[in-house]
Amino acid sequence: MTPIARIILATCGAATLAGCATVAADTDYRQAALDLIRQDFRSAGPATVERIAAQDESQQLCSQYPSARPPEVSARIEAAQLAAVKPPADGKYLGKWQEGEKIAQNGRGMQSSDAIGAVNGGNCYACHQITKKEISFGNIGPSLYQYGKLRGNSDEILKYTWNKLYNAQAYNACSTMPRFGHNGVLTEAQLKDVMALLLDPASPVNQ
Numbered sequence: 001m002t003p004i005a006r007i008i009l010a011t012c013g014a015a016t017l018a019g020c021a022t023v024a025a026d027t028d029y030r031q032a033a034l035d036l037i038r039q040d041f042r043s044a045g046p047a048t049v050e051r052i053a054a055q056d057e058s059q060q061l062c063s064q065y066p067s068a069r070p071p072e073v074s075a076r077i078e079a080a081q082l083a084a085v086k087p088p089a090d091g092k093y094l095g096k097w098q099e100g101e102k103i104a105q106n107g108r109g110m111q112s113s114d115a116i117g118a119v120n121g122g123n124c125y126a127c128h129q130i131t132k133k134e135i136s137f138g139n140i141g142p143s144l145y146q147y148g149k150l151r152g153n154s155d156e157i158l159k160y161t162w163n164k165l166y167n168a169q170a171y172n173a174c175s176t177m178p179r180f181g182h183n184g185v186l187t188e189a190q191l192k193d194v195m196a197l198l199l200d201p202a203s204p205v206n207q
Contacts, residue, residue: 001125030063042114051110062174074173079173082170085163086181088188093158093195100197101204103129103190110185120185127177130197130205141177148199149206165191 032052041049055063058077065073106121119166124130127141163170166181180186196202
């Protein structure tokens, strides 16, 4: 579930609590909030009600433990998410860094105004510094400038980087980073292009 969806659920839950002081103590407020979402929200384009309301096991556990969580719960989430990662079908991890830069700059996708099946962007600069030339970037995530230059491109780094892009929760339970591959936000070809942006020696990331 996206951070926005979590906020919606939390807000709806709080509203339910505030507006129903006489409701039974054993009321399932989470379910009540989900029912409100399904009742009042309407699907439009790729922004469907089910995409907002449906939660897999990982999301359910992250909602149950929104801040601190027992180590065994984090380990359970990470193990399950890592097991769900799909490696490139052809075994090749790197695409074209030029296309990866376009994806990193593109923040559009998965909104009600988008056509179903439209190509999404990664919006990577919203959270990370990536190239030296770009002056507008977020700092929610760590700087990725010189990512490949500092780490190299060993098989281990290739696999780690792919897994992180495909599903960040494989290494950080309840990470706010989108699960780009797991949720189909980016295609396999797009993931390869972002991989090249991070790891290709010729990429501006590594200059």
